[in-house]
Amino acid sequence: SIMNSTGDSDQVHQAVLRIPFKDTRHAEIACTSLSVDPEPPRSFVTKTIRADGSLVVVTFTSGQVRKLRVAINSFFDFATLVIGTIDRFDLVPDQ
Amino acid sequence: MVLIAMGFEGSANKLGVGIVRDDGQVLANPRVTFVTPPGEGFQPSETARHHQQHVLDVLADALAEAKLSPKEIDVVCYTKGPGMGAPLVSVALVARTVAQLWRKPILGVNHCIGHIEMGRLITGAVNPTVLYVSGGNTQVIAYSQRRYRIFGETLDIAVGNCLDRFARCIRLSNDPSPGYNIEQLAKQASGDKFVKLPYTVKGMDVSFSGLLSFLEERAPSLIDSGEFSQADLCYSLQETIFAMLTEMTERAMAHCGSQEVLLVGGVACNLRLQQMVGQMADERGAKLYATDHRFCIDNGAMIAQAGIEMFRCGLTTPMSDTGCTQRYRTDEVEILWRD
Numbered sequence: 398s399i400m401n402s403t404g405d406s407d408q409v410h411q412a413v414l415r416i417p418f419k420d421t422r423h424a425e426i427a428c429t430s431l432s433v434d435p436e437p438p439r440s441f442v443t444k445t446i447r448a449d450g451s452l453v454v455v456t457f458t459s460g461q462v463r464k465l466r467v468a469i470n471s472f473f474d475f476a477t478l479v480i481g482t483i484d485r486f487d488l489v490p491d492q
Numbered sequence: 493m494v495l496i497a498m499g500f501e502g503s504a505n506k507l508g509v510g511i512v513r514d515d516g517q518v519l520a521n522p523r524v525t526f527v528t529p530p531g532e533g534f535q536p537s538e539t540a541r542h543h544q545q546h547v548l549d550v551l552a553d554a555l556a557e558a559k560l561s562p563k564e565i566d567v568v569c570y571t572k573g574p575g576m577g578a579p580l581v582s583v584a585l586v587a588r589t590v591a592q593l594w595r596k597p598i599l600g601v602n603h604c605i606g607h608i609e610m611g612r613l614i615t616g617a618v619n620p621t622v623l624y625v626s627g628g629n630t631q632v633i634a635y636s637q638r639r640y641r642i643f644g645e646t647l648d649i650a651v652g653n654c655l656d657r658f659a660r661c662i663r664l665s666n667d668p669s670p671g672y673n674i675e676q677l678a679k680q681a682s683g684d685k686f687v688k689l690p691y692t693v694k695g696m697d698v699s700f701s702g703l704l705s706f707l708e709e710r711a712p713s714l715i716d717s718g719e720f721s722q723a724d725l726c727y728s729l730q731e732t733i734f735a736m737l738t739e740m741t742e743r744a745m746a747h748c749g750s751q752e753v754l755l756v757g758g759v760a761c762n763l764r765l766q767q768m769v770g771q772m773a774d775e776r777g778a779k780l781y782a783t784d785h786r787f788c789i790d791n792g793a794m795i796a797q798a799g800i801e802m803f804r805c806g807l808t809t810p811m812s813d814t815g816c817t818q819r820y821r822t823d824e825v826e827i828l829w830r831d
Binding site: 429 | 541544547551562563577581582588589592593811812814816
């Protein structure tokens, strides 16, 4: 178990999201868009994001469960927006 | 070769997507505004949610209005800052995603410079002293040696923020905007009743927070006494703050020997402000330039216009640098497109 800087918990809480996309191209586009912005300061959450084939894998790590929830909620709003953009504005094949 | 830029703007409560051609034609500029109930301002997370809900529709509207397909866009521009964090990011996410989907370069644009470049385009002002006044910003700007230099600014809150918060104090509607409703109400004042408010110009700068506190503390009792109406207070507020802005602008114009003054930003829509600054300009033999609500108020086309200038100089933003920043000074950007 790990003691983090807040001394809050000696448990490291982790959540992993696996988001499927139509193909590798879409997954990499989503991953790129979503990896630019840092987590807010004092969020106590570390986020990693990577494309694994047509899957986007996002890992959230925190010493505090409720901080995890905040980070994941926020991420879902942004991910939903990116997914919606891809669904609606991808080029049709002949473009 | 004709260049076409798309611009995304969402740094405050306005969400706009604009399309501009490099010959100066604005091909599309749809916009939606997040309006809160009377007495309430707009918070970052609810504003971000509003932008997330509307941005894809506004983007579709822009393409439809311009009658363009994505492949005809040459560069995707977005507001990098300054502004509110989550709203900025919400819009940047869409810009990054379509730039990748459509295989186009992306450009992060300074919001203030968007206002300036759109003002110059629409009015034709060549080298004006710029008074940039909005809910988030109050600056007097003049171009010198590849920078938009800040000659004077607010030491605390923006003049538009002062107006917005006074509107909340007297529970005015925020539809279409609090400042617009203050302007209309002020017109109803007779002009005979004037509340003396703290007039605060300090050197080249101005300050509004003391004036706002003074007015917020006294407004309820002034109105309850029956001596002053809401209209009288709106009138007194406008006369005072606009005189301060006019003085700050005149000082900069005198330093620069300027013959042109350009008003930009949401507060620049105000006809009384235009009249006051216009009168000052006349007295100096200078000319006033102003646009209308389409371009004064935050919009996507202004981001596209500044973006086109940057793109023509060969600038693009690497995807890893397409973050957003709440603080972004006007003079941080090198203005390569002017001598």
